[in-house]
Amino acid sequence: MNEALRDLYQEVIMDHSRKPRNFRIPEHTNRSAEGMNPLCGDHISVHLHLKEHHIDEIGFQGAGCAICTASASLMTETVRGLDEADVQILFDKFHDLVTGHSDPLEAAEQVGKLAVFAGVSEFPIRVKCATLAWHTLRAALAGREGAVSTE
Amino acid sequence: MAGAIRIRNRKVMHQVHGMNTSLPKVAPKPQYDLARVRQDFPILSSKVRDQPLVYLDNAATTQKPQSMLDAVARYYSAENSNVHRGVHYLSVLATQRYEDARKTVARFLGAAPQELVFVRGVTEAINMIAQSFVRPRVGPGDEILISEMEHHSNIVPWQMIREQTGATLRVAPVNDRGELRMDAFTELLSERTRIVSVVHISNVTGTVNPVAEITRLAHEVGAHVLLDGAQAAAHTPVNVKELGCDFYVFSGHKTYGPTGIGAIYAPFALWEEMPPYHGGGDMIRLVTFERTTYNEPPYKFEAGTPNIAGAIGLAAALEYVEALGTLQVMRYEDELTSYLLDGLRSLPGIRIIGEAEQRAGAVSFVLDSIHPHDVGTLLDQEGIAVRTGHHCAQPLMKRFGVPATTRASIGLYNTAEEIDRLLDGLTKVQEFFGHE
The missing domain is CATH 3.90.1150.10 (Aspartate Aminotransferase, domain 1)
Incomplete structure (x- = not known):
């Protein structure tokens, strides 16, 4: 298997896809949303507790590919404790990273451990896998009803 | 031994x-x-x-043989004109090529040319049959029977008919091997069944359905039968007369032909009693503002300029398969x-x-x-x-x-x-x- 694949499936991503963190519905939640990618059938739900604009608890459920699952897992680890505005800033930077719209080295400093997703930019068809959890999180924060879709 | x-x-x-x-x-x-x-x-x-x-x-979708690509290129570079209208040389030639294509595609299915209508593909085919043939015939209490292994294109058009008419949609289950459960299918069939619409070969599991038997059982209760041949045509010999079905549909791009072309077979008598799907040019005999009389089948169902190159390409693709x-x-x-x-x-x-x-x-x-x-x-x-x-x-x-x-x-x-x-x-x- 080639270099691009090694970049895509970093060790951290493989680890999180096999053993997703926060793969549960937290006891107390006041926001949740469902997200799906109708093209591949990936489906996840994000559940969180928002306290004075801060995410103080978050978990997710569902089934997806390695990229999708790892992204959801790492996202929940990263956004816990952040306020809504910071989540939006982080999402924008993450999105630039996976779509190849930012310098990977610069981005790495800005997104922390989410930098392992830089390899996704070489696989445009997989961007939706990496961003599904984030779109779902944003829908949950916005209190939008119904499922979000990547299409 | x-x-x-x-x-x-x-x-x-x-x-x-x-x-x-x-x-x-x-x-x-x-x-x-x-x-x-x-x-x-x-x-x-x-x-x-x-x-x-x-x-x-x-x-x-399948890949395309050079002979098919050449037929399309030859049509556009040397024979291009509109069909069924002009008196000039090219129009007559294009009409002849288009109608020759119909003969080839009909022959491929064991049908007569006037029993074959060109459409964009299976999706349009099923929608046309659902709207033109089934919709006027069903209401509350009537049933449409499909199977659990259908492609969305053989599910959604029937859900639309259900909403439009109040008819009931029934689904025959598959077993763990992915085969249609014929016992359940037979049980779901009744005098209320107006149409049975099932796939010939599943696009997911490759299951080959016993379509001749399905047709026979459906006809016994007076239901019409539509067979989705998208995965069957060009992969297995198809003879619509032997199957006895009322409608057989397939897509050209899955049979080594171009995209945007497909065909419906139905016996001529069924075409005759069916109202048109699209209105427009070529499907009419006489138009006044008071009244329009329709052309005869298959033209009644091919309003507007058809996909001439697509039909010619499809015929070339099927000829390629026939030659093998x-x-x-x-x-x-x-x-x-x-x-x-x-x-x-x-x-x-x-x-x-x-x-x-x-x-x-x-x-x-x-x-x-x-x-x-x-x-x-x-x-x-x-x-x-x-x-x-x-x-x-x-x-x-x-x-x-x-x-x-x-x-x-x-x-x-x-x-x-x-x-x-x-x-x-x-x-x-x-x-x-x-x-x-």
Whole structure:
């Protein structure tokens, strides 16, 4: 298997896809949303507790590919404790990273451990896998009803 | 003696789909010249990711032979004109080519030319039959019967009819092998059933449905029968008169022809009683502002300038398949399918989705703990094209309890070496994800 694949499936991503963190519905939640990618059938739900604009608890459920699952897992680890505005800033930077719209080295400093997703930019068809959890999180924060879709 | 048995079994396999348990593990070879056939398809010699392309996504669309491409180019470069109107040379020529194409496509199905209507493909075909034929005939209390293995294109048009008319949609279940449960199907059939619409060959599991029997049973209760031949035409001999069905539909791009063209067969008498689907030019006899009289079938159902080049290309594609022999193609694809299934079964941690006794060359599977999307991305890096996802058959995915599958689907030009490369690729995928 080639270099691009090694970049895509970093060790951290493989680890999180096999053993997703926060793969549960937290006891107390006041926001949740469902997200799906109708093209591949990936489906996840994000559940969180928002306290004075801060995410103080978050978990997710569902089934997806390695990229999708790892992204959801790492996202929940990263956004816990952040306020809504910071989540939006982080999402924008993450999105630039996976779509190849930012310098990977610069981005790495800005997104922390989410930098392992830089390899996704070489696989445009997989961007939706990496961003599904984030779109779902944003829908949950916005209190939008119904499922979000990547299409 | 063992040899004799083996030969007899192979003979049996030649007659019906999928007697795949008795085949020795030798690389299958077709009766036709495979190397030459592969040269006839320009795209097959291309490289993907620096490796020779292995194209195993034929259930999504097939590749195109040069003779088909030439026919389309010849039409546009030397024969292009509108059909059925002009008195000038080119218009007469184009009309003749278009109507010759209709004859070829009709012959391919064992039908008469006036029984064949050109459409964009199976989706438009099913929508046309649903709206023009079924909708005026059904209301509350009437039933439409489909199966659990249908493509979304044979589900959604009927849900629309249900909403529009109040008719009931019934779904015949499949068993764990992915076969239609004929006991349940028979039970669901009744005098209330107005139409039975089922797939001839499943695009997910490759299951070959007993469509002649289904037709016979449906006719016994007075229901009409629509068969979705998208995965069958050009993979197995089809004779609509022998099947006895009321409608048979297929898409050109899955039969080595162009996209945007397909066909519906129906007996002429059915076409005659059906109101038109689209109104416009070419489908009329006389138009006044008070009243319009329609042209006769099949023209009544081909409003507007048709896909002339598409029809000509489709005919050329079907002529290509006919020249190889549809039966020879089926036999070879059956052997290659057995070879693929044997190889897949020898892999650890694999589940084949659909193990029908009567089957064709669409083979779905899932690998333990590895999502089909990841499989697809890794195989793509090896130059191997397979389909991953729900294959527009979400209810069937649900039936088998999987969100998606990886599907390899065979065409007449695939080789045993390509199957070997797929199997090697899958082993690499399992190594990569640490699930050897």
